[in-house]
Amino acid sequence: MTLLALDWFLLIEKLVLIAVIIFASLGIALYTTFAERKVAAILQDRPGPNRAGSFGLLQPLADGLKLITKEEIIPNSANKALFILGPGLAMTAALMTCAVVPWGNKVEMFGRSIALQIADINIGILYVFGVVSMGVYGVMIGGWASNNKFSLMAALRGASQAISYELAMGLSLIALLMLTGSLSLRKIVEQQMMDGHFWNIAYQPLGFLIFFICAMAECNRTPFDLPEAENELNFGYHQEYSSMKLGFYLFSEYINMFISSTIMATMFFGGYDVPFFNEAAHADLGNWLAVIGIVSLLFKVIIFIFVFMWIRWTIPRFRYDQLMNLGWKKMIPLALANMVITGAVILWLQK
Amino acid sequence: MGIVQILFWFLTALALVSALMVLLSKNPVFSVLWLIAVFFAISGHYILLNAQFLAIVNMIVYAGAIMVLFLFVIMLMNLNKETEPQKNIWMKIAGAVSGGCLLMVLISLVKQANEMTGKTALMKDGNIGLIGNLGKALFSDFVVPFEISSVLFLSAMVGAVVIGKK
Secondary structure, three states, rough: EEEEEHHHHHHHHHHHHHHHHHHHHHHHHHHHHHHHHHHHHHHHOOOOOOOOOOOOOOHHHHHHHHHOOOOOOOOOOHHHHHHHHHHHHHHHHHHHHHOOOOOOEEEEEEEEEEOOOOOOOOOOOHHHHHHHHHHHHHHHHHHHOOHHHHHHHHHHHHHHHHHHHHHHHHHHHHHHHHHHHHHHHHHHHHHHHHHOOHHHHOOOOOHHHHHHHHHHHOOOOOOOHHOOOHHHOOOOOOOOOOOOHHHHHHOOOOOOHHHOOOOOOOOHHHOOOOOOOOOOHHHHHHHHHHHHHHHHHHHHHHHHHHHHHHHHHHOOOOOOHHHHHHHHHHHHHHHHHHHHHHHHHHHHHHO | OHHHHHHHHHHHHHHHHHHHHHHHOOOHHHHHHHHHHHHHHHHHHHEEEEEEEEEEHHHHHHHHHHHHHHHHHHHHOOOOOOOOOOOOHHHHHHHHHHHHHHHHHHHHHHHHHHOOEEEEEOOOOOOOOHHHHHHHHHHHHHHHHHHHOOOOOOOOOHHHHHHOOO
8 A cells, every 4th residue: 555655554653643642732731720720729728629520620621611612802903813823833832842752662553563752853852942942933923913012022021031041951951962872862761761771860960950940941930930920011922812812822831831841751750761660571561561651751740740830839930130140140051061061071981 | 746756846835935925025024934934944855855953953043043033123123114214116126136146146056066967865865964974074074164163153152242241
């Protein structure tokens, strides 16, 4: 069955994989909004949402229904095409990142060996950076097209913050990439799974710290949520948005949080590796091995998401000059020092 | 026509149409957005040549960083129809003629170049553009130009800081 010199089974396999991963990301992001409200409630000593369903478990569905059925308003003075493009771009950029993440080991199904990863490309982590830098456009276009000064200010803040922290993020990863010698996320995970090799966090604790802080800034999470500082900017870059377009902006933030947690777990915490468990010795488990891997990865991701929320509801917001000082005068020199020291140690160990 | 050819023609059409739209859009913000589309199409061409590193760096640096700065400047400037200076018709004709001359020179250069004739690009499975090979070439054969260009970047950075301090 070759038409257009193309393996159609591979195409179908990849399409199914893409659909599953995107819907899973959306579902997880949906329940992250619920978890956020619950965690906030616990940290503030109140019950939180508990009306819809038992323990309020249906709350995210009710929220989604509310957003969809609300009236859609496009301001008269707004640039219509760009006003609609903005949230779409934000959502697309958020979802595209999951293409290079290895979600688990290979699965044997229908006589085919299916890798649980949409694309294992040579440039892996750089692709993530490329897509993340596209995410800025959603914020900028939406903020500008609203034709509102507050939205524009918030969009500019968001864009300059994202660009500033992207630099330190990239520099902190260079040190890690010197160790791994590969950009492919699957290779990085496989290296961490090898015997006698610890997770990368053991070799790059400072790099991880910088990456974590920058990821928080990239996701616009408190203490870095300057683009949404409601007491300075009313509501932020999505002030003029209503209905599901607003929902897309809010939702893309949660997807970003989920994906950046996944990237951190993959890069620094062994990805789908289960600690103190030799996967290679248990090959008889077959597909269950992949399931264990996915559960392990998701467990790490949930811990990261919890830490994100914990920080959000504990630490107040930075002032804008503090944010820029932290990014340019502390994060970048620290990341550079980390890079130089890592390079020197690698050279010294190799003699 | 294989899948590679279809993609090639699609990307080529996308690049050309977007490049035209950069010039034809009335609103400069739209021009920037079309320019980003051009960069995407060109990155797509790089991927067809399996030059993955070049493709992604083109996206990160040009579409992701430089175009954001362009957008910054254009969004903050108040670009209305009234404030836009109207160019003389003769200026427009002169611009078109000189642009056409440049295009002709470029085309004749490409057509005459000996190393280009009879060579087709490596589609799909060339590995010259992968990051390992590129890094080896940059840090062994081309190390002097590479370092000199980084000195150039450093001087540009120092210059930006000096201007910013004023």
